[in-house]
Amino acid sequence: MLNKLKEIADNSEKWLSQAGSIEEINELRVKVLGRKGEITQVLRGLKDLDAGERASVGKIANQVKEKLESMISSRTEEIKGEELQLRLSRESVDISLPGLPLQRGGKHPLTLINEEIREIFLSMGFSVAEGPEIESDYYNFEALNIPRDHPAREMQDSFYISEDILLRTHTSPVQVRTMEKLAPQLPVKIIVPGRVYRRDDDATHSPMFNQVEGLVIDKRITFGHLKGTLMHFAHKIFGEDVKVRYRPSFFPFTEPSAEMDISCVNCKGSGCRVCSHTGWLEILGAGMVDPRVLQFGGYDGEQVTGFAFGMGVERIAMLKYGINDLRLFFDNDKRFLRQF
């Protein structure tokens, strides 16, 4: 009987070492350990032995059984591992093949820049105001201290609908509209993004373009605040390392007026084609709101002061994205749009 057990154990070990699949192992499990298996039969035969022998053979039989069970299970694990390895190697793909091409859309670069500008000012406590693209002469010019014969309102510059109605030439009319709505509340702190129109069409002018206007009115708003606010903006949008300078300029609705330049983002100020070799780029116009404009808006220029600024979104986008041709923005070529 012991010989029999030994034989079963040896045969099983041999079988196991040769088994190449889970199926073969299962076969062995049934053959040896199953209800009618060899070991089971040996165990059943124990009853024919005398008590002493029964105990010793039974012990050995159980040892063989346990050993076989553990060998089967470890061999099973081994084979599972081998099979997994095999499957993994069979299933390997050329990971350099491109992924499933999802439709890739995206926002227009001007929208992206607009959002970026907006976020900077929102975080500084500004709100967003909007107004009509077709404006009255009053809001577009008169209330901004641009009287009838000012050069800015010549027919060649504006698109007219009628004598008194035109496509707004800047987003500044929303300044006055907002003041009228809010006066005498303080503070006024808005930016105004939007489409504007001028009667110009060449390599550097588009008859339609986008501006962001800003207006702050409160007690004791100073030119220093104008400088600080716009400097913060410049650093946020072009990076903390850009240098900023202000120089006197002229706008009919601000006094004093200023132009803000930043050090050229292309050449870092050493002079290149982008900055006409000056090292500086004109970014936006600004100034202290002219008291006459405050008055049009319903505020007393002696009691409150304010500053206003305006910038071209296309210009900012061109500098940020390295776009060299204004016309690309409205050409809507897929090859251009897909880059953003």
Place this chain on the structure above:
Amino acid sequence: MGVSINWLKQYVDFDWKAEELAHRLTMAGIAIEGVERVDDDFILDLDLTPNRGDCLGMINLAREVAALTGSSIRLPEIVIKESQENINQYIKVGIDDPDLCRRYAARLIKNVKIQESPAWLQKALIHSGVRPINNVVDVTNYVMLECNQPLHAFDYNLLGNTILVRRARVGEKFTTLDEVERTLDNDMLVITDGSKPVALAGIMGGLDSEIHDATVDVLLESAWFLGPNIRRTSRKVGLRSESSIRFEKGTDINGVIYAVNRAVMLIQDLAGGEVARGICDEYPVPRKELQVTLRPERVNYLLGTELTPSLMRSYLEKLQFPVKERKGDFIVNIPSYRPDIEIEVDLIEEVARLHGYDQIEPGLPGGEIIPGGLTPFQKFRDEIKNIMSPYLNEVINYSFISEENFQRLLLPQDSNLRNVVRIANPLSEEQAVMRTLLLPGLLHNVSTNLARKNENLGFYEMGAVFYPAESGLPLEKMRLGAIVCGHSDVNWTRHRVEMDFFYLKGIVENLLWKLGLEECEFIVAKDSSYHPGRSAVLKYYGDELGVIGEVHPQVLQNYDIKQRCCAFELDVEKLFAHKRTRSMVDRIARYPAVERDIAVVLANEVTAAAALKVIRDAEKELLKDVVVFDLYAGEQVASGYKSMAFRMTFQSMERTLTENDINSSVNRIVERLQKDLSAQLR
């Protein structure tokens, strides 16, 4: 305008190199765009703001330099030898319209010799971009560049003994120096010889009285004309000259005499001749001195500075503005050559720019920052763009279009969309009317992209369309439009999505779902721009939100598009009005769901929507979901019929459904389909 540094140095001393001077001037508001070396000279490229037209004169520019260096300017001394003959014997000046001509002065020089100018004068003009002509004309141009006072020289003998300044008569004809005959109107000012025009005031002289080689006696005009009127006339006749540019921006009415004397002196030097004694000077209402009060505390209030009053005063004095002090305020006499200064803030700017903008400490407004924000509608528009952008590229089209588009879109003659806001002075017919819909722009985008071999397109745009209003400003409505054509990009996975009607409808449904508007209905549309069998109107409880469809083949042809395109256009304000916040409607059931498929044959006219409605109505309690998962028409099905397969999901919140529950539900559904839609089970 080009400014010669050597010439500038005649009036003011400075040690700065050209680049340094350019920088200083730029930072003081006199922008220098560039510096160019020419021979032994440097030419500054001046880019003046419209308020500083005074710096078109060399002397005024020298005043700016002097203010920056703290020095003073040298005015050329005038020395004229006058003859015994009084000018009044020769000429009489009258002004009929003093509102347009506030001052008119004239001097006469007899027996001059017209010849070429000396080299220094020619060079000075050429460096300033003015072509030399002859000594007399060159002197008038030289003095204009020097004093910012345009002058005009007449041949006295071709003129007669009268100068009368008046408005032109309607239809009056006049030939200018450039040999163009011009028809004048009643708003234009002319210089006449008493009867006929001899010059278009401030803009250009006449051909009949110009200086020529044989001119002997010269009458010099130095006058002040109203800028806005010169500008209007100049626009109307389409003629801009160095003279009109200066008058437009405003000249110094008190500088009229100095300039004419300076010219007389130079002509006498260069062309000889006898100068008639005296000046004809018509100046009916002399300019009133303008005094502006500057409050030092106001300067610091507005600038956020702590400048001392004496420092402020020193800046004004550097500008040579006479300043008196009264109770701590400064009373400033504004020189007549600075018409841009009218009120206190103008003086504050002078102080600020002389102090240097860069010297003003930057700060941020105090007080607590009240968080800014977007209005709900602004956020909503952002949300829409965020929903569209994963699938489509955003485009931005011009707001104006060609009216021809309406024809191309097959819009009926009485369509509301043809009722446009028209631009009175468009750049071209292509941009003559404001768009009333986004579709033409989107079709144009597809057309140009296909022409460039950019295939497989998906675009969207959000922007305003415009309609005329009964009164006041036109109406502006926010629209969302999209267009697709082609299919997903070619790839190795054999996975290809056609960007057809149902692709686009999927995008719309996704949008509607995210806005909580999934109950929106698609109803067969009758829109002339779309394929009649492949278009729908979107209705949300009766309110029309927009249209979606395959673009009509004829329209595509009209836009030169050779493949199918699908488009939609939605009213953003209506979407906003109906938008609902999504909320959790479906509880998550704890009992298993069971799926069952059925396929039925239906007449072609029966829509999927109708079938789905019947199915849902037939089993309201246990049917969780139903989708169309197959559609077939062909050999297996009789003609005029189609097979439609539905996958239905059954689930109960209370219990596990039995086979019986489901069978009875399915039977009920099939019966309703048979009864209501004459469906046959396949």
